[in-house]
Amino acid sequence: xxxxxxxxxxxxxxxxxxxxxxxxxxxxxxxxxxxxxxxxxxxxxxxxxxxxxxxxxxxxxxxxxxxxxxxxxxxxxxxxxxxxxxxxxxxxxxxxxxxxxxxxxxxxxxxxxxxxxxxxxxxxxxxxxxxxxxxxxxxxxxxxxxxxxxxxxxxxxxxxxxxxxxxxxxxxxxxxxxxxxxxxxxxxxxxxxxxxxxxxxxxxxxxxxxxxxxxxxxxxxxxxxxxxxxxxxxxxxxxxxxxxxxxxxxxxxxxxxxxxxx
Amino acid sequence: xxxxxxxxxxxxxxxxxxxxxxxxxxxxxxxxxxxxxxxxxxxxxxxxxxxxxxxxxxxxxxxxxxxxxxxxxxxxxxxxxxxxxxxxxxxxxxxxxxxxxxxxxxxxxxxxxxxxxxxxxxxxxxxxxxxxxxxxxxxxxxxxxxxxxxxxxxxxxxxxxxxxxxxxxxxxxxxxxxxxxxxxxxxxxxxxxxxxxxxxxxxxxxxxxxxxxxxxxxxxxxxxxxxxxxxxxxxxxxxxxxxxxxxxxxxxxxxxxxxxxxxxxxxxxxxxxxxxxxxxxxxxxxxxxxxxxxxxxxxxxxxxxxxxxxxxxxxxxxxxxxxxx
Numbered sequence: 001x002x003x004x005x006x007x008x009x010x011x012x013x014x015x016x017x018x019x020x021x022x023x024x025x026x027x028x029x030x031x032x033x034x035x036x037x038x039x040x041x042x043x044x045x046x047x048x049x050x051x052x053x054x055x056x057x058x059x060x061x062x063x064x065x066x067x068x069x070x071x072x073x074x075x076x077x078x079x080x081x082x083x084x085x086x087x088x089x090x091x092x093x094x095x096x097x098x099x100x101x102x103x104x105x106x107x108x109x110x111x112x113x114x115x116x117x118x119x120x121x122x123x124x125x126x127x128x129x130x131x132x133x134x135x136x137x138x139x140x141x142x143x144x145x146x147x148x149x150x151x152x153x154x155x156x157x158x159x160x161x162x163x164x165x166x167x168x169x170x171x172x173x174x175x176x177x178x179x180x181x182x183x184x185x186x187x188x189x190x191x192x193x194x195x196x197x198x199x200x201x202x203x204x205x206x207x208x209x210x211x212x213x214x215x216x217x218x219x220x221x222x223x224x225x226x227x228x229x230x231x232x233x234x235x236x237x238x239x240x241x242x243x244x245x246x247x248x249x250x251x252x253x254x255x256x257x258x259x260x261x262x
Numbered sequence: 263x264x265x266x267x268x269x270x271x272x273x274x275x276x277x278x279x280x281x282x283x284x285x286x287x288x289x290x291x292x293x294x295x296x297x298x299x300x301x302x303x304x305x306x307x308x309x310x311x312x313x314x315x316x317x318x319x320x321x322x323x324x325x326x327x328x329x330x331x332x333x334x335x336x337x338x339x340x341x342x343x344x345x346x347x348x349x350x351x352x353x354x355x356x357x358x359x360x361x362x363x364x365x366x367x368x369x370x371x372x373x374x375x376x377x378x379x380x381x382x383x384x385x386x387x388x389x390x391x392x393x394x395x396x397x398x399x400x401x402x403x404x405x406x407x408x409x410x411x412x413x414x415x416x417x418x419x420x421x422x423x424x425x426x427x428x429x430x431x432x433x434x435x436x437x438x439x440x441x442x443x444x445x446x447x448x449x450x451x452x453x454x455x456x457x458x459x460x461x462x463x464x465x466x467x468x469x470x471x472x473x474x475x476x477x478x479x480x481x482x483x484x485x486x487x488x489x490x491x492x493x494x495x496x497x498x499x500x501x502x503x504x505x506x507x508x509x510x511x512x513x514x515x516x517x518x519x520x521x522x523x524x525x526x527x528x529x530x531x532x533x534x535x536x537x538x539x540x541x542x543x544x545x546x547x548x549x550x551x552x553x554x555x556x557x558x559x560x561x562x563x564x565x566x567x568x569x570x571x572x573x574x575x576x577x578x579x580x581x582x583x584x585x586x587x
Contacts, residue, residue: 011398013399013536014534014535016401016535017398017399017401017402018401018402019402026398026402093377094368094378095371095372095377095378098372117517118517120398120399120516121397121398122397123380123381123396123397123398123399123516124380125364125380126368126371126378126380129336129364129365129366129368129369130368130369130371130372130378132336132369133337133340133368133369133372133373134372137447138337138446138447138448139336139337139365139369139448140448141336141364141365142361142364142365144510167451170361171361171510171511172361172362172365173360173361173362173464173511174273174455174456174511175453175454175455175456175511176453176454176456177450177452177453177454178450178451178452178453178454179335179448179449179450179451180448180449180450180451181447181448182447182448185447185448190517191500191517192503192504192510225409226377226409227376227377227378227408227409227410228377228378228379228406228407228408228409229406229407229409230397230404230405230406231392231405231406231407232404232405233402233403233404233405234394234402234403234405235402235403236396236400236401236402236403236542239542239547239561239563242547242559242561242562242563242564242565243563243564243565244559244564244565244566244567245564245565245566246566247566247568248566248573248576248577248580249580251548251564251566251577252577252580252581252584254564255525255546255548255564256584259525259546259563259564261524261525261545261546262525262581262584
């Protein structure tokens, strides 16, 4: 089977992102970039499916030349080849991302597209669903393993493929939903789907020689008009500094008499 | 016909509380647009839910029922919602940032040729209708403009008030959907509910949360006991969920539940940015951690540097006494 996975370049998910003093955008000074954690889960699940069913994994992303770093990491994790479509984050919205990936789907004809559920920069959580609708495909969003990544060693996998269908566990409000989708299908991966592997040194070396195709939006015939534009940034409301309490009695006293919450 | 269409959510014939927060958003947006709002209820017992939902000032409540909507699937529900939106002439379609809203509403946006904003926390102050939404795990607020005639939104319920019934009853209109069930490429095989007698985490006034510092599933009973003494919901960090101290449904954070209770008490929680993104809108934050450098203290109103294994039982006992007075 052929699987297409996303491999977006994002700011370090553990970095506390701040705005520039003129609020024109984020202060990227000293901020590192990484492969989107949710995309790592998507890639890991694709690798597990390939180990069982054979086939090919194509990593896709939209970004500038610097995004080849994260693309190479996806290849080092084990993806067979990559496609990087040229595009800057501030010239994208989720809709344009979805339409671009839909074009790549038409070009590659995979059985499955696995997206990271959301990118940790824009946090929109839309691209997989939009893409599924553009392509008229079924979707299994927020795929996860019901026992969490700690329990991944045995038992049922979060995603399973059989008889032209993909079965996914979905984390939804109030419990876990098991959904079956006819392939080709769109899946989005949640963090608890699996524990992504670290690339080994030999695989990092091998990844340098794996094919990485570079395309433009024009090559794909994608209309680059945006439906959603971010027109301004601001800082979230700051919480005023709190106080330290010495013990439980002082805490209770404050909650009853000062905060008046009890 | 109103400019705004609110997607109502329901379970077992009852309107979900989250929808009441979306109605608060809709009233604010309607005030800016100078119109009203309608509701759409899709799924089993839609008529019964419409009767409950009709007391909140909607111009109209649309219902869609039928075999294709007995069980929720994104393609079927998106089809029905988009049909009702077109029928109602809605310019803004808004639902909660729930798992249903996040799963389904992007497909509605594609059907309507609309741009979509996720996790809306407020309305921009300018003349046009723009939306404020958190980015980078809530460390940045972006103001977004949707350039299409129709806007689709998910609304972060914790950032809007719940509304009281305003009396009266909105007229109900049943809409026959053209959705062809034969085109559906997916089905729900099974649902495994999380069973809890405690208040719903998303709606609770009090929340007691545990993190990695709780150390084991057995020890999590200390968190549960404290929650019960307080009448609180239980929550957890991703680290605690990953370590299987508790199910994922209790996860608070960037990828879990976003909460804003009157009182949040976090024990053994360091305060990773992903967790803070989910709870820093709480009205009063209490943090108990033996590491005085833990980042959670930077957002806490009351910080107690102490061992949770001593604090939790003592606090539980003293709260029980306080409550029995």
